[in-house]
Amino acid sequence: MDINKTLDAKGLACPMPIVKTKKAIGDIESGQILEVVATDAGAKSDLTAWCKSSGHELVDMNEDDGVFTFYIKKG
Amino acid sequence: MSVKTMNVQEIAKRVVNKEDLFVLDVRNEDAFEDWKMEGDNFEYLNVPYFDLIEGIEPIQDKVPTDRDVAVVCAKGGSSEFVAEQLVEAGFDNVYSVEGGMKAWSEHLEPIKIADLKEGGELYQFVRLGKGCLSYMVISDGEAATIDAVRMADVFINFAEEKGAKITHAFDTHLHADHISGGREIAEKTGATYWLPPKDATEVQFDYKPLEDGEDVQIGSSKISVQALYSPGHTIGSTSFIVDDQYLMSGDILFVDSIGRPDLAGLAEDWVGDLRETLYKRYKDLSDELVVLPAHYMTNDEINEDGSVGKKLGELYQENHGLNVEDEQEFRRMVTENLPPQPNAYQEIRETNMGKISPETEKKREMEIGPNRCAVK
Known part of the structure; x- marks a missing residue:
């Protein structure tokens, strides 16, 4: 997967991971991939729901020792 | 701003x-x-x-x-x-x-249920966010908890304020919807932690086995906590009769519903026990006992003073789960169309067995959501 931009949201609590994700996705083109790295467990369900409501696609997600990585394809 | x-x-x-x-x-x-x-x-x-x-x-x-x-x-x-x-x-x-x-989810509202014999007191702790109910019996400087939830310090501090020391922590069964505070209370206060042995076959820590008929005195004024084996929600489920007046029914009988038998994966096996407990063992008890369960489902079950509980005799009149004559119909009711299982219930059971020890933050995440221990 080609990653076009990476956002480090580690250590941030709600609502900041999504606020920053929203800003970062404005910097890439439709079809490109944004990688978001976060540590807030709430980011998992919120990013999933946010992608759904805002027309982006959560392509993949993984968790490693409390660090969540999300791959979002801009809609 | x-x-x-x-x-x-x-x-x-x-x-x-x-x-x-x-x-x-x-x-x-x-x-x-x-x-x-x-x-x-x-x-x-x-x-x-x-x-x-x-x-x-x-x-x-x-x-x-x-x-x-x-x-x-x-x-x-x-x-x-x-x-x-x-x-x-x-x-x-x-x-x-x-x-x-x-x-x-973590807020506990302590409500006084009654004065017991010779100056003893009985409190119910209502966890409004999750519908969990815990109890504390206080008598003559000693206290016992029943089904204390995860926030152990709330119970320890409450007892302290009342000038009492917790000497016994009881759980009616191995909980699947919330993390028990019983073991932590015991560790911090030196109290004895009691569990029904049939629910505790896999636990990884020391506990005192709670057997049918066990009678524990709290304080020198002798408030009695009497164990009554009442399987069905789990195979070990045990109720308590406090001061001959109050029946702590755990997750077997609620005010407006009854316990579900499937959270340890054995609905078919335990449905017979559940029926036996509700339609026989409990029926033999005094109608005057006030049933104090470990959960409630809706705010309709909250009494005017904020407590949850009702006389056993009234429950035999009003609670649908106690009035299903046909055994097959009862069997269907408690094994089919059950509500979804509680969030992370397997991990919660493993935590309560001491098999895993998640961080506090993780425990909070595991407990998110309503309790789902009943069928109606």
């Missing part, structure tokens, strides 16, 4: 007094559907905070200006973010709920 906050004690007060509140829940829709702050006179608006990042225009006309509005999210960060914007837009009746649903 600073945002006014509302603490969960205030919300608990409004639930108990049936006061009104406008709840603006900014968690995502699934989370709201699954579980929210329930109040008889609460009104709700659910719009996820991420739909309000650009501004509050989507909700500006839907938020009232003439009464208190409590903005709530999972932990209190996003609600503050949304409340701030509402304040900037001129709303002066908006509060952010401190600590969010996490704090709501």
